[in-house]
Amino acid sequence: MLIKQLSVFIENRKGRLERVTETLCKHNINILSFSLADTSEYGLLRMIVSDPEFGKKVLKEEGFSAKLTDVIAVKIAQKPGTLHDVLKLLFEAELSVEYMYTLSTAGKNTSIIMKLSDLETALATLDKHGYQVCTASEAYENNDFVDK
Amino acid sequence: MIWNETKECMSRDQIHNLQSARLKKMVNRVYHNVEFYRKKMQELGMEPGDINGLEDLQKLSFTTKNDLRENYPFGLFAVPQSEIVRVHASSGTTGKATVVGYTRRDIEIWQECVTRVLAMAGVGAQDKIQVAYGYGLFTGGLGLHYGAENLGATVIPMSTGSTQKLITMMQDFGVTAIACTPSYLLHIAEMLEEAGQINNINLKVAICGAEPWTENMRKEIETKLHLKAYDIYGLSEIMGPGVAADCECHAGLHVYEDHFIPEIINPDTLEPCKEGEVGELVFTTITKEGLPLIRYRTRDLTSINYEKCECGRTLARISRFKGRSDDMLIIRGVNIFPSQVEAALLELGETSPHYLMIVDRINNLDVLEVQVEVEERFFSDEIKQLEGLTKKIAHALQTALGLSVKVKLVEPRTIERSQGKAKRVIDRRKLI
C-alpha cells in the first residue's frame, strides 16, 4: 500500500516555512510527520498530512511549488535491530533509499516513511518477510493509542 | 612616448582632410562590395559621389549590432573570403555571436594602434608584459599580444587562468607591465597582499580595459601596486582593444582618428550632440578592409573633447564611460545581454523563462547569479534531482554566455513581473 506524501519547495528566506504551516493550519490540515531536507539555498519540506490532495491545492494557491509523491510507511517494532533488518532486506533486493524519516502516528511501535528506487519491489520484498505497511487511513490519522 | 607623431599630433585641419579623403574612398568601396550598404544608400537615393567629405557623414544611415546579426556570419565583409586572415567573435544579443573579420592590413593597423597605446603608457622594448586577457575568439588577448610584440616588448601570453601561476611568473620573470581587466588586477593585488608579497613585484605599468571602471579604482590600483594604470577602450566590431586609450594626463581617451571617426549622438533623437555633451558613441571605420562599418552605434555613453591635450596629441578625447544606452552588461570583460539568458533558458525548456540576473563584485571579481523559478512541473521531492536541474541550467548558461554562472532556484512567482519591460538585472557593482 502506497501513501501520499506532500512535498513543498521552500527558499531559505525568512518566514517561508511559517507560511507553509500557516496555510495548512488555516485549512485545518493536520501535519502528522515531516522531514526538512535543506541545502544552503533552499529546503524541501516533505510531509504526511491528513488530506494530501487538499494540502497540495491550498499550498499551490499560496504560490508554492507543491507535489504529491508515493512513499511507503513500514511498521516496525521499537526494539534494537529492526530498522537494520528492514534496510538489509531492501538492499539485498538491490533497492536504494532516496530518503526516509519516521512517521509519528504509529503509537507504541514505529513506522518508517521511505522513498525507494522501486516501490513495488519494495512492497513485495517487505511482504515476503512479514513486514506490514501502513494504509492511507493509518498514516493520515492519529491512532488512538498515541499517548497524550 | 608618442609612437606615431605624424598621426597623433596632426592639426585639426589635417585630421579633417585625412578623414574626408579616407571616408570618401571607404564609402565608394562598401557601395560596390557590400550589398547591405549599397541597398541602404539606394533607399536614400544616394550614390558614392554624394559623399565628398566629413561634412557629408551625417547623410549616411546608422549601422547597429542587429545589422551584424542579420548578416551573420560574413554578410557585411567587404573583401573576398581569401583576403580574410582572421575572424574574432563576441556575444550577440541572442544565441548567435557577432562575427568580425580582418585582412592582413587590418591586423597591421590594429597592432599599430595597440602599439601606440602601449607607448603612450610608457611601455617599451625593455619591458616584460603579461597579457592576461583571454586569448581566442575574444579580441582582448591577441589584440594586446600583437601590439606588444610590434613594440618589441617581451610578451608573456598568460591568457586567463590560474592567478597563482600568473603571480609566480610575475615575480620570477621580473614582469614590468600587465594588461588585464581592472577588476582582475585588483584581485591580483589582493592575492599579493594576502601572501605578503605586494612589495616583491616589479610592475610599473598596467593597461586596463574591457570593462568600465572608475577614477577611484584607478587610484586604488596605483596605490596598492605602486604603478601607473591606463585605460584602453575598444570593441570587436570596430577593431578590438586600441580604438582609444588615455595618456598620462588621464583627461579622456584619445581616439585614433586617422582610422576611426567618432560621433556623439542623442540615442533617442539620433541627432548629433554638442561637444562635451553626453550621448552615444558612434564610429565610422575609414581604413578597415575586412569589415568596414558606417556610423556604427556602440551603445556606450560618453562625451567628446576636440581640444589639444597637454600631452601634445591633437586626437579627440572621449570621457570615461557613463553607461550604456542598451541593456548590455560587461561581466569579467565578457559582454552579456539579458536576452541571451532568456534564450538559453527557453532552449533548455526545463525551467520557467522568468529569471533575475544579479551581478556583484566579490573580492574584486565579478560574479553573476541567475535566479530561476522552480515551477511545479520541474519540481522534485529529491534534492539530487533539484541539484541536477541546477547544474544543467548552470551548464546551459555557461555555454551560452561563456562565463561561469551561479544558479539559484527560487519559489514560483517570486521574480517580479511587470507590464512591458520587466526588471531582469540587479547590478550591485558600484561603478559609475
Ligand SMILES: [Zn+2]
Ligand atoms: Zn593626452
